[in-house]
Amino acid sequence: xxxxxxxxxxxxxxxxxxxxxxxxxxxxxxxxxxxxxxxxxxxxxxxxxxxxxxxxxxxxxxxxxxxxxxxxxxxxxxxxxxxxxxxxxxxxxxxxxxxxxxxxxxxxxxxxxxxxxxxxxxxxxxxxxxxxxxxxxxxxxxxxxxxxxxxxxxxxxxxxxxxxxxxxxxxxxxxxxxxxxxxxxxxxxxxxxxxxxxxxxxxxxxxxxxxxxxxxxxxxxxxxxxxxxxxxxxxxxxxxxxxxxxxxxxxxxxxxxxxxxxxxxxxxxxxxxxxxxxxxxxxxxxxxxxxxxxxxxxxxxxxxxxxxxxxxxxxxxxxxxxxxxxxxxxx
Numbered sequence: 001x002x003x004x005x006x007x008x009x010x011x012x013x014x015x016x017x018x019x020x021x022x023x024x025x026x027x028x029x030x031x032x033x034x035x036x037x038x039x040x041x042x043x044x045x046x047x048x049x050x051x052x053x054x055x056x057x058x059x060x061x062x063x064x065x066x067x068x069x070x071x072x073x074x075x076x077x078x079x080x081x082x083x084x085x086x087x088x089x090x091x092x093x094x095x096x097x098x099x100x101x102x103x104x105x106x107x108x109x110x111x112x113x114x115x116x117x118x119x120x121x122x123x124x125x126x127x128x129x130x131x132x133x134x135x136x137x138x139x140x141x142x143x144x145x146x147x148x149x150x151x152x153x154x155x156x157x158x159x160x161x162x163x164x165x166x167x168x169x170x171x172x173x174x175x176x177x178x179x180x181x182x183x184x185x186x187x188x189x190x191x192x193x194x195x196x197x198x199x200x201x202x203x204x205x206x207x208x209x210x211x212x213x214x215x216x217x218x219x220x221x222x223x224x225x226x227x228x229x230x231x232x233x234x235x236x237x238x239x240x241x242x243x244x245x246x247x248x249x250x251x252x253x254x255x256x257x258x259x260x261x262x263x264x265x266x267x268x269x270x271x272x273x274x275x276x277x278x279x280x281x282x283x284x285x286x287x288x289x290x291x292x293x294x295x296x297x298x299x300x301x302x303x304x305x306x307x308x309x310x311x312x313x314x315x316x317x318x319x320x321x322x323x324x325x326x327x328x329x330x331x
Contacts, residue, residue, distance in 0.1 A: 003131050003162055007079070008052040008276055010133035010164075011040035012123075012155050013142040014115040015058050015073070015083070016092035017065045018261065020305065034065075035261075035306040036072045037094060038115070039139055039171045042262045046269030046297065046311040048077035052276065055079035055129040057155065058142075059122070061091035061114040072309060082126035086114040098259055108176055116145040120154045127158050135196075135272055136164040139171040143186040156193055165275065168194035169268050170203045180206075191224040196275060198230045198268040217241060227280050230271050230294075232264060238295055240287040247284050249291035252299035252324055262307020263298040269311075270294035292328050296321045 018037030025031055044054040056078050060066035062085035069091065074080050092113025097105040110116065123130075130136055136159035143149040159166060168190040177183040187207055191197065199220070201213055210216035217231050221241060229241040237251040274282075274290040282290070297317045304310040312320075321328045 005132055005134045006053065007055045007129065007133040009044065009047055009135045009137055009167075009272055010055045010057065010129050011044050011137040012057045012130075012152060013040035013139050014038040014092060015041050015056065015060055015069050016094055016113065016115060017069070018306070019093065019095045020259070020261065021096070021098055022305070032095070033305065034068070036069050036308040037261075038308075039141070039169065039265050040137065041073055041076075041078060042265035042307045042311075043137060043169075043269040043272070044078045045073070045076040045308045046266050047273060049311045049313050050269070050273040051314075052273060053079075055082065055133065057082040057118075057123065057126055057129055059084040059086055059114045059118045061085070061089055062087045063090050065091040065093070066114065076308060076311075079129065082129045084118065084122055086117050089114045089117050092116075096261065104260065106173060106175060108173070110176065112145075115142070116148045118142070118148045118151045120150045123151045123154045123158070130155055130158045130164070131162040133159070133162075133164050134276065135167050137167040137169070137268075137272065138190070139169045140183065140186050140190055141171060141173060141176060143189070144176050149186075165196060165280065166194045167196040167198070167268075167272055167275075169198045169264070170207075171264070172200075172203050172206060191220060191226065194226060195280060196228045196230075196272070197226050198232065198264070198271060200264060201231070201233045204231060214239075228275070228282070230267070230291075232267055232298075234260070234263075238267065238291050240282075240291055242280075242282050242287060245282070245284055245287065247287040247291060249288060249295055251295050252320070254299050254303055257299075257302040258305065260302050262301050262311075265307060266301045266311060267294040267298040270297045289328060292321060292326055293317055296324070296326075
């Protein structure tokens with residue numbers, strides 16, 4: 001179609017506030033820190049650190065939190081020209097509780113929240129940020145409600161017609177779904193649309209019923225014919241599947257880890273950075289380079305509070321890999 005690709009990646013979805021624990025008050029009450037959040041913009045922030053040009057399409061409330069999110073994302077180099085501000089519905093809020101095992105529990109204030117008010121017409125109005133992207137990235141949280149689901153489907157239509165590579169991360173959050181069946185239905189839709197999939201261990205089991213994660217991934221690849229798949233196993237590393245080539249790379253365990261917020265998004269962004277570098281057809285050496293970098297970047301972000309505003313630079317990732325005794329080609 002000859003469309004100029006001015007963006008490396010455009011993402012659509014939720015942009016919200018994460019309230020994260022930050023110590024105790026003098027009275028022994030939990031203190032909460034206001035952090036910019038939302039998986040799509042976390043991904044874009046990391047891509048920007050890697051030197052990629054990125055854009056976001058979504059909606060926040062025209063309130064103190066929405067204005068803060070707009071300012072902070074712009075500070076991270078994300079083109080927010082397609083961010084809409086809702087004058088009626090407030091910005092979505094998420095309260096994040098750190099569990100004893102290091103995992104997290106989420107309490108969402110989103111019935112409604114501004115992010116689910118994005119409409120199909122608003123996507124069409126800002127279709128240039130999708131048409132102008134090499135990669136279009138999305139998740140399932142923009143499909144929990146009918147209106148924003150229609151917006152997501154329209155965005156995918158535009159992206160496919162514009163020749164974008166389609167990237168999908170299920171980003172399963174059970175509290176936001178009316179039922180497990182609905183969540184599985186929408187994740188299955190995402191799987192049917194994507195060229196690149198980033199999926200976590202719990203999502204593999206959720207979708208396939210397989211405790212054997214390798215068997216689960218093979219089921220997904222066989223059913224949906226996805227060219228490039230990345231399976232993440234938290235601190236236990238990750239594995240890539242590319243047209244018959246399979247590569248596993250162990251994770252980076254860091255004693256300074258304080259929370260896992262944004263680790264999966266950091267991995268996803270690192271993977272997309274390498275897709276832009278190598279394309280969809282990667283050999284074993286390229287996949288190993290990708291996984292090593294992505295695992296290291298994800299490990300680094302777990303040593304920092306928040307995610308969107310504290311993504312590591314490539315230089316920090318290369319140094320971390322070197323200090324850890326691993327080898328990585330820095331080409």
